[in-house]
Amino acid sequence: xxxxxxxxxxxxxxxxxxxxxxxxxxxxxxxxxxxxxxxxxxxxxxxxxxxxxxxxxxxxxxxxxxxxxxxxxxxxxxxxxxxxxxxxxxxxxxxxxxxxxxxxxxxxxxxxxxxxxxxxxxxxxxxxxxxxxxxxxxxxxxxxxxxxxxxxxxxxxxxxxxxxxxxxxxxxxxxxxxxxxxxxxxxxxxxxxxxxxxxxxxxxxxxxxxxxxxxxxxxxxxxxxxxxxxxxxxxxxxxxxxxxxxxxxxxxxxxxxxxxxxxxxxxxxxxxxxxxxxxxxxxxxxxxxxxxxxxxxxxxxxxxxxxxxxxxxxxxxxxxxxxxxxxxxxxxxxxxxxxxxxxxxxxxxxxxxxxxxxxxxxxxxxxxxxxxxxxxxxxxxxxxxxxxxxxxxxxxxxxxxxxxxxxxxxxxxxxxxxxxxxxxxxxxxxxxxxxxxxxxxxxxxxxxxxxxxxxxxxxxxxxxxxxxxxxxxxxxxxxxxxxxxxxxxxxxxxxxxxxxxxxxxxxxxxxxxxxxxxxxxxxxxxxxxxxxxxxxxxxxxxxxxxxxxxxxxxxxxxxxxxxxxxxxxxxxxxxxxxxxxxxxxxxxxxxxxxxxxxxxxxxxxxxxxxxxxxxxxxxxxxxxxxxxxxxxxxxxxxxxxxxxxxxxxxxxxxxxxxxxxxxxxxxxxxxxxxxxxxxxxxxxxxxxxxxxxx
Amino acid sequence: xxxxxxxxxxxxxxxxxxxxxxxxxxxxxxxxxxxxxxxxxxxxxxxxxxxxxxxxxxxxxxxxxxxxxxxxxxxxxxxxxxxxxxxxxxxxxxxxxxxxxxxxxxxxxxxxxxxxxxxxxxxxxxxxxxxxxxxxxxxxxxxxxxxxxxxxxxxx
Numbered sequence: 001x002x003x004x005x006x007x008x009x010x011x012x013x014x015x016x017x018x019x020x021x022x023x024x025x026x027x028x029x030x031x032x033x034x035x036x037x038x039x040x041x042x043x044x045x046x047x048x049x050x051x052x053x054x055x056x057x058x059x060x061x062x063x064x065x066x067x068x069x070x071x072x073x074x075x076x077x078x079x080x081x082x083x084x085x086x087x088x089x090x091x092x093x094x095x096x097x098x099x100x101x102x103x104x105x106x107x108x109x110x111x112x113x114x115x116x117x118x119x120x121x122x123x124x125x126x127x128x129x130x131x132x133x134x135x136x137x138x139x140x141x142x143x144x145x146x147x148x149x150x151x152x153x154x155x156x157x158x159x160x161x162x163x164x165x166x167x168x169x170x171x172x173x174x175x176x177x178x179x180x181x182x183x184x185x186x187x188x189x190x191x192x193x194x195x196x197x198x199x200x201x202x203x204x205x206x207x208x209x210x211x212x213x214x215x216x217x218x219x220x221x222x223x224x225x226x227x228x229x230x231x232x233x234x235x236x237x238x239x240x241x242x243x244x245x246x247x248x249x250x251x252x253x254x255x256x257x258x259x260x261x262x263x264x265x266x267x268x269x270x271x272x273x274x275x276x277x278x279x280x281x282x283x284x285x286x287x288x289x290x291x292x293x294x295x296x297x298x299x300x301x302x303x304x305x306x307x308x309x310x311x312x313x314x315x316x317x318x319x320x321x322x323x324x325x326x327x328x329x330x331x332x333x334x335x336x337x338x339x340x341x342x343x344x345x346x347x348x349x350x351x352x353x354x355x356x357x358x359x360x361x362x363x364x365x366x367x368x369x370x371x372x373x374x375x376x377x378x379x380x381x382x383x384x385x386x387x388x389x390x391x392x393x394x395x396x397x398x399x400x401x402x403x404x405x406x407x408x409x410x411x412x413x414x415x416x417x418x419x420x421x422x423x424x425x426x427x428x429x430x431x432x433x434x435x436x437x438x439x440x441x442x443x444x445x446x447x448x449x450x451x452x453x454x455x456x457x458x459x460x461x462x463x464x465x466x467x468x469x470x471x472x473x474x475x476x477x478x479x480x481x482x483x484x485x486x487x488x489x490x491x492x493x494x495x496x497x498x499x500x501x502x503x504x505x506x507x508x509x510x511x512x513x514x515x516x517x518x519x520x521x522x523x524x525x526x527x528x529x530x531x532x533x534x535x536x537x538x539x540x541x542x543x544x545x546x547x548x549x550x551x552x553x554x555x556x557x558x559x560x561x562x563x564x565x566x567x568x569x570x571x572x573x574x575x576x577x578x579x580x581x582x583x584x585x586x587x588x589x590x591x592x593x594x595x596x597x598x599x600x601x602x603x604x605x606x607x608x609x610x611x612x613x614x615x616x617x618x619x620x621x622x623x624x625x626x627x628x629x630x631x632x633x634x635x636x637x638x639x640x641x642x643x644x645x646x647x648x649x650x651x652x653x654x655x656x657x658x659x660x661x662x663x664x665x666x667x668x669x670x671x672x673x674x675x676x677x678x679x680x681x682x683x684x685x686x687x688x689x690x691x692x693x694x
Numbered sequence: 695x696x697x698x699x700x701x702x703x704x705x706x707x708x709x710x711x712x713x714x715x716x717x718x719x720x721x722x723x724x725x726x727x728x729x730x731x732x733x734x735x736x737x738x739x740x741x742x743x744x745x746x747x748x749x750x751x752x753x754x755x756x757x758x759x760x761x762x763x764x765x766x767x768x769x770x771x772x773x774x775x776x777x778x779x780x781x782x783x784x785x786x787x788x789x790x791x792x793x794x795x796x797x798x799x800x801x802x803x804x805x806x807x808x809x810x811x812x813x814x815x816x817x818x819x820x821x822x823x824x825x826x827x828x829x830x831x832x833x834x835x836x837x838x839x840x841x842x843x844x845x846x847x848x849x850x
Contacts, residue, residue, distance in 0.1 A: 174813035308771035
C-alpha cells in the first residue's frame with residue numbers, strides 16, 4: 001500500500017470492495033451488488049442534494065460494479081455533473097466513468113462536450129490533459145465534430161505546455177483514426193512535422209505516432225518528415241548512454257522513440273537524397289554492429305530494448321529491399337537469433353525471416369538455415385514457435401528444397417495442433433503442386449495428406465488432385481495403382497474414398513490387367529466402404545459404378561444387382577435414389593456404344609487460378625501469400641500443370657459439354673437440375689439411336 | 695495497441711483498457727476467450743502468440759498477467775517493455791505494488807496508465823515525467839480537500 005496517503009481514499013468504496021471479495025458465491029456477490037445499486041439509486045433520486053464527495057464515491061462504486069462485469073443503466077447524469085466540479089478528483093472520476101461507460105444519449109453528449117470545451121479553454125494544463133485524455137479514450141464522432149479543429153491549434157501553439165502537446169498529439173491521432181474526414185491537416189501539416197525537431201523528447205515521441213499515421217494516408221504531404229526522422233535517429237543511435245538522461249532505458253538510448261522513427265521510415269521508400277540515405281545506412285549499420293557488442297547490462301529489459309530496435313531496423317532493411325549488403329547482414333543476425341537461448345528471440349527471428357525469404361537478394365541466404373528451421377519444427381516445445389518454423393519453411397520453399405520441406409511438413413502434420421492443421425494442409429498442397437517435377441510425387445503427397453489429416457483436407461485440395469490426374473496422361477496409371485493400395489487400409493478416410501472412387505471410375509482400366517486389382521476386386525473394394533460413407537460420397541461411388549459397367553462389362557450383373565436393391569432404388573435421399581434408378585436404367589437399355597459415349601473419359605480441365613491459393617489467401621488475409629507465389633513465372637518459369645497439356649478432344653459430343661463432371665462439381669441444389677437436363681438429353685440420344693438401329 | 699488486460703491467475707479481470715471501439719458484448723467475449731488461452735499456456739513458453747488476427751504480448755508479474763493486443767506491424771519486444779514500464783510506474787507509485795493495490799485503487803491504475811499511454815501509443819517514456827504528472831495531480835487533490843475546509847479557501 002502507498003507509503004504516503006495519496007489523496008482521499010474513499011473509505012466507503014474500500015469497504016464495498018472488501019465486501020465483494022468476501023462473498024463466498026456468485027449469488028452472494030450479486031445480492032450484495034443489487035443491495036448497493038438500490039442504495040445508490042435512492043441516494044441519486046433523494047431530496048437532499050448530494051455533495052461532491054459522495055457523488056464521486058457513488059459514481060466510483062458504479063464504475064467498479066460495471067468493471068466486474070455487471071450492467072449499469074444509470075449514473076451517467078451524476079458523472080457528467082462531476083465534470084463541472086472544480087475539484088480535481090471529482091472531475092477525474094467523472095471523466096473516467098464516461099470514458100468507460102460510453103453513452104450515446106444526445107443530451108448527455110452535449111453536456112459532456114461542453115464540459116470538455118470548458119476544460120480545454122481553462123489554460124490549466126492538468127484540466128486540459130484530463131479533457132484531452134477523455135476525447136482520446138472515447139474518440140466518438142460527436143467529439144470529433146466538436147473538437148477536431150481545436151486540437152491541432154493547441155498542438156502547435158507556442159504557449160502550450162509540453163505535457164499538453166503530448167496528449168493533444170495522440171488525441172488527434174485517435175480522432176483521425178475514427179473520423180479521418182473531420183481531421184483536416186492542411187494548414188497544420190508543416191508545423192506538425194516540425195514537432196519532430198522539438199527539444200522535448202516526450203513531445204517527439206507522441207507526435208511521431210500521429211505523423212506516422214498521417215504519412216500512411218497522405219505520404220506526399222508529409223514526406224518532409226523523412227530527413228528530419230533520419231537526423232533524429234542518427235543523433236540517438238550515436239549518443240552515449242548518459243546523453244539522453246531519463247529517456248535512456250536500461251542503458252539503451254530512447255528505445256521507444258528509435259523504434260517509432262524506424263517505423264515512420266517504413267512508410268516511405270529509401271530516401272532519394274544521397275546525403276540523407278548515406279546517414280541512414282550508417283545508422284542501420286551501427287545498429288547491426290551494436291548487436292555484436294557485449295551487453296551493457298544483464299537485465300532482460302536491456303536486451304529487449306536493444307533487440308526491439310534491432311528488429312525494427314531489420315524490418316526497415318527488408319522494406320527497402322535494395323541494399324544487398326544490409327540484407328545479408330540482417331539475415332545473418334537473424335540466423336544467430338534462431339539458435340538463441342531465449343525463446344522470444346527465436347520466435348521473432350523465425351517470424352522476421354519469413355519476410356526476408358521473399359526478397360530476391362536474401363532468399364538464398366535464408367535457405368542456408370534450412371536445417372536449423374527443420375530442427376526447430378521438430379524440437380521446439382512451444383507450439384507458437386513451431387508454427388513460425390512451419391511458416392518459414394513454406395516461405396523459403398523452392399524447387400531445390402521442395403521435396404525435403406514437404407516431407408518435413410507432412411511429418412509435422414502427424415502431430416500438429418488441430419487448430420493449425422487446415423492451414424498446413426493447404427500449404428503442403430500448394431507446395432506439392434507448385435514444385436512438382438515428378439507428378440507421381442505430387443499424387444503421393446496429396447494422398448498422404450488425406451491419410452494423415454483427412455478431416456482437414458478441404459474440397460479444393462482433393463478436387464485439385466483429380467483435376468491434375470485427369471490432365472496428365474503420365475500419372476493416371478500411377479494414381480490408379482496408388483489409390484487402390486491406399487483403399488486397402490482398414491480405416492481409410494472418407495476423402496480417400498472420394499478420390500479413389502473417382503480415379504478408379506476413370507482409370508481403373510489401367511490396372512485391371514493385374515489379377516490383384518481386377519475389375520471385380522476394385523468394385524468390391526469400393527463397395528466395402530460404401531455403407532460407411534456420407535451421402536455425397538455414396539453419390540460419387542454410384543457414378544463410379546456406372547462407369548465400371550462401361551469399362552468392365554463383366555461386372556455389369558454384379559453392379560446391377562447392387563443398384564437394384566432396395567437400399568439404393570428406394571433410398572430416402574433423393575439424389576441417391578435418382579442416381580441408382582437412372583444408372584440402372586441406363587445400364588439396361590443403352591447399347592454398348594451409347595454407354596461408351598455417355599461415360600467417356602473425362603476431358604482435361606481448363607486452366608484456372610488454383611482455388612487452393614484462393615482459399616489460403618482468404619484464410620490468412622492478403623499478406624499470406626508470399627511473393628514467391630506471385631513471382632512464380634519470374635523465378636522458375638514454372639507452369640502449374642507442366643508438360644504437354646492434352647488439348648480437348650476434337651470430336652466432342654453433346655454429352656461432354658454437359659458432362660457428368662457437373663454431377664460432382666456443382667452444388668447439390670443445381671445437381672438435380674443438371675440431372676434432369678442430362679436425362680432429357682441422353683434420353684433423346686438413346687431414343688434417336690434406338691430408332692436408327694431399329 | 696488495441697487493448698490491454700490485467701487479470702489474475704483465476705481469470706479475474708483487474709483492469710481492462712480498450713483502445714478500439716467495441717461493444718460491451720464483444721469486449722466480454724474477447725476477454726473471456728483470450729484469458730482462457732493465456733492461462734492455458736505453460737510457464738516457459740514464449741511471450742508472444744498469434745490470436746485471431748492480432749499479436750498478443752503478455753507477461754506475468756507475481757499473481758497478475760499483463761496482456762496487450764497489438765497489430766500485425768507492431769513491435770513485440772518494445773511492447774513487452776511497455777508492459778514493464780507500466781509495472782515500474784505502478785511500483786513506484788504504490789511502493790512495491792501488489793495485486794491488492796490494483797484492486798482497491800483501480801481508478802488510480804487507470805489514471806497512471808493514461809499518463810503513460812494514450813490512444814494505444816506511448817506518450818511519455820520518461821519515468822520521471824510520468825510520475826511528476828501524477829504527483830502534480832495528487833497535489834491538486836490535497837489542495838482541493840483543504841479548500842473544502844473553512845478558512846483555507848484562499849489557498850485554492
